[in-house]
Amino acid sequence: MSDTTHEEHHDGPHASGMWRWLTTTNHKDIGTLYLVFSLIMFLVGGTMALIIRTELFQPGLQLVDPHFFNQMTTMHALVMIFGALMPAFVGLANWQIPLMVGAPDMALPRMNNWSFWILPPAFLLLLGTLFMPGGAPAGGWTLYPPLILQTGDAFPFVVFSLHMLGASSILGAINIIVTITNMRAPGMGFMKMPLFVWTWLITAYLLIGAMPVLAGAITMLLTDRYFDTSFFLAAGGGDPVMFQHIFWFFGHPEVYILILPAFGIISQVIPTFSRKPLFGYVSMVIATSAIAFLSYVVWAHHMFTVGMPAAGMLFFMITTMFIAVPTGVKIFNWLATMWRGSISFETPMLFAVAFVILFTIGGFSGLMLALVPADIEYHDTYFVVAHFHYVLVPGAIFGVIAGVYYWLPKWTGHMYNETLGKWHFWLSTIFVNILFFPQHFLGLASMPRRIPDYSVQFTEFNMISTVGAFGFGLSQLLFVWMLVKCVKGGEKASTEVWDDPQGLEWTVPSPAPYHTFETAPKV
Amino acid sequence: MKPVRRKGGNRRLVLTLGGAVAGMFAFAFLLTPMYEVFCELTGLDSERLTRATRPAGSAVAAEIDENRTITVEFLTNTMNPAAWEFQPGDLSIEVTPGRTAETVFFAENLLPHDVISVTRPSVRPLEAVSHVSKQVCFCFEEQAFAAGERRELPMRFTIDSELPAHVETVTLAYTLFTAEPGIGGS
Numbered sequence: 114m115s116d117t118t119h120e121e122h123h124d125g126p127h128a129s130g131m132w133r134w135l136t137t138t139n140h141k142d143i144g145t146l147y148l149v150f151s152l153i154m155f156l157v158g159g160t161m162a163l164i165i166r167t168e169l170f171q172p173g174l175q176l177v178d179p180h181f182f183n184q185m186t187t188m189h190a191l192v193m194i195f196g197a198l199m200p201a202f203v204g205l206a207n208w209q210i211p212l213m214v215g216a217p218d219m220a221l222p223r224m225n226n227w228s229f230w231i232l233p234p235a236f237l238l239l240l241g242t243l244f245m246p247g248g249a250p251a252g253g254w255t256l257y258p259p260l261i262l263q264t265g266d267a268f269p270f271v272v273f274s275l276h277m278l279g280a281s282s283i284l285g286a287i288n289i290i291v292t293i294t295n296m297r298a299p300g301m302g303f304m305k306m307p308l309f310v311w312t313w314l315i316t317a318y319l320l321i322g323a324m325p326v327l328a329g330a331i332t333m334l335l336t337d338r339y340f341d342t343s344f345f346l347a348a349g350g351g352d353p354v355m356f357q358h359i360f361w362f363f364g365h366p367e368v369y370i371l372i373l374p375a376f377g378i379i380s381q382v383i384p385t386f387s388r389k390p391l392f393g394y395v396s397m398v399i400a401t402s403a404i405a406f407l408s409y410v411v412w413a414h415h416m417f418t419v420g421m422p423a424a425g426m427l428f429f430m431i432t433t434m435f436i437a438v439p440t441g442v443k444i445f446n447w448l449a450t451m452w453r454g455s456i457s458f459e460t461p462m463l464f465a466v467a468f469v470i471l472f473t474i475g476g477f478s479g480l481m482l483a484l485v486p487a488d489i490e491y492h493d494t495y496f497v498v499a500h501f502h503y504v505l506v507p508g509a510i511f512g513v514i515a516g517v518y519y520w521l522p523k524w525t526g527h528m529y530n531e532t533l534g535k536w537h538f539w540l541s542t543i544f545v546n547i548l549f550f551p552q553h554f555l556g557l558a559s560m561p562r563r564i565p566d567y568s569v570q571f572t573e574f575n576m577i578s579t580v581g582a583f584g585f586g587l588s589q590l591l592f593v594w595m596l597v598k599c600v601k602g603g604e605k606a607s608t609e610v611w612d613d614p615q616g617l618e619w620t621v622p623s624p625a626p627y628h629t630f631e632t633a634p635k636v
Numbered sequence: 637m638k639p640v641r642r643k644g645g646n647r648r649l650v651l652t653l654g655g656a657v658a659g660m661f662a663f664a665f666l667l668t669p670m671y672e673v674f675c676e677l678t679g680l681d682s683e684r685l686t687r688a689t690r691p692a693g694s695a696v697a698a699e700i701d702e703n704r705t706i707t708v709e710f711l712t713n714t715m716n717p718a719a720w721e722f723q724p725g726d727l728s729i730e731v732t733p734g735r736t737a738e739t740v741f742f743a744e745n746l747l748p749h750d751v752i753s754v755t756r757p758s759v760r761p762l763e764a765v766s767h768v769s770k771q772v773c774f775c776f777e778e779q780a781f782a783a784g785e786r787r788e789l790p791m792r793f794t795i796d797s798e799l800p801a802h803v804e805t806v807t808l809a810y811t812l813f814t815a816e817p818g819i820g821g822s
Contacts, residue, residue, distance in 0.1 A: 220646050259715070287653045295645045325657050329664020344668065347756045348715070348813030359667050422762065
């Protein structure tokens with residue numbers, strides 16, 4: 114392996130066409146594959162969301178039948194979580210982590226290729242279930258038994274595709290941990306690593322702790338259905354609530370897997386455009402670790418209404434509210450970084466600032482949901498939908514978009530079209546609020562989630578929300594157009610790209626050569 | 637300067653992380669017994685106490701509180717309404733704490749072949765759970781039904797006088813499942 118890379122010194126890819134992408138072990142190629150895959154899945158999952166919102170434009174049943182509606186809500190979640198967000202973060206990690214720690218590539222390049230190429234067949238299985246007798250899974254992405262066990266022929270396909278997606282994430286996580294632990298440039302101690310690298314290191318440990326638990330839970334579902342076990346079947350002495358405990362033991366760390374890398378991106382972007390070093394670096398690292406630790410002891414706050422002793426509710430309510438402390442530390446550190454900075458608002462910075470504000474809204478509604486007496490009222494209403502979409506769309510997705518705009522000139526060697534970027538930002542930000550903000554009111558007025566019909570007093574807010582959905586969805590086509598234009602050409606990007614940014618990735622030429630840091634840089 | 641590539645370190649770290657993955661996979665399966673142990677040690681999960689309602693003949697607070705009546709409601713559910721008809725004989729009865737009460741349930745096998753049922757009980761509110769004791773209950777064991785058979789299922793229980801004063805209504809719910817033979821009662 115190391116011999117061939119030496120001979121190919123400064124050369125491009127070893128093969129061309131499709132074969133190059135299938136066999137590549139280059140972290141930049143694999144990063145690109147992940148990012149393109151995630152963009153496609155983002156559009157697929159977005160289309161499903163638009164089907165949902167179209168049906169909800171008016172009360173009554175217009176477009177789809179309720180069973181298909183439920184398939185859409187389930188598949189939208191699975192595609193967005195496992196297809197769009199997680200691969201986007203792994204793609205950014207692949208591109209950026211070796212560049213940011215001064216490593217020539219990921220530590221395990223062949224495993225890296227494998228962890229990407231598990232994804233397309235997994236999604237072929239998952240999306241294929243839409244065409245199977247009985248349709249795609251329709252019991253919600255949380256897969257609660259006994260409902261999910263009533264899925265038609267699609268059931269084992271869903272389970273196997275989730276197994277494959279889990280395997281892909283675990284392989285990716287192992288690779289990232291090994292790269293960060295063993296391949297940092299000399300002089301780069303752990304407390305000198307950029308925050309994106311830190312948050313990914315912690316995320317990778319979360320993945321290793323959480324994904325195998327999901328694999329265990331769905332394996333038990335599989336044996337309950339096909340091999341006469343009764344892990345979750347009450348008739349055989351099992352306990353359906355047990356599934357919820359196991360699922361959320363995975364599920365809560367999972368939501369931090371979806372946000373911590375975004376925290377890292379924002380911590381890179383804000384200092385660059387504030388022209389100040391990040392405020393409170395050490396507290397950022399500690400806060401991220403604290404969030405990761407707490408994420409393992411809060412899971413049952415998803416289950417306040419399924420029945421739990423008061424002591425349990427109190428425990429999970431208090432630990433959940435504790436999370437606001439390290440999260441608040443991060444928010445205030447970002448604000449303090451901007452404080453008296455020489456700020457300029459290029460597109461990545463705009464998305465980062467919007468992230469800080471809108472993610473905080475999602476954080477606050479999360480605090481409201483953490484309160485047991487309030488949660489019993491909000492549970493399974495659109496308030497919950499509004500909450501997690503605020504943290505995942507203008508939260509996690511805006512984080513990814515900020516990162517893409519920030520590093521795109523380094524990847525392609527061209528500046529993106531700033532006007533197009535600004536349009537994309539303003540349209541996305543305005544429409545995402547039109548889309549999700551009214552859902553708070555719908556939820557407070559008790560509109561239940563996952564139901565294709567609603568009573569007429571909810572009509573206006575649903576109409577506004579649907580208009581926002583189409584506006585937001587169509588604005589993303591601007592993003593795709595901007596990406597295509599930037600890959601094809603544009604103003605030549607300098608090595609530094611931005612105004613004196615910090616970090617090793619800004620010391621290699623733009624576009625970053627196929628092989629970088631074959632000689633380790635000195636930090 | 638040569639890049640630092642700690643080859644041996646990679647192998648060891650990958651094996652450690654792989655071990656952690658395997659460990660967490662096993663942990664998912666261990667969670668079930670761990671919950672049982674945890675709940676038993678802390679006495680937190682009253683739901684589990686429901687299932688293991690005190691066996692017939694065990695001691696109950698013998699004191700009879702004539703000044704109090706408690707409304708006991710009965711609920712029935714079945715996972716497969718096409719296969720079972722399952723109804724309480726009384727929707728609710730008035731019970732004196734400490735005094736044994738009786739009611740019946742009716743179950744009918746709607747299928748043209750023999751089946752076995754198991755029934756899972758549940759008590760609400762949770763604070764009443766440890767104060768309800770059943771002396772006779774069809775939920776203690778599997779019930780065999782011939783094709784089309786309809787049967788009366790008697791139930792005898794006592795609510796002890798230590799039931800917290802503010803609890804005026806207790807709900808006993810039963811969910812009936814078709815069972816594979818040998819799957820066991822609660």
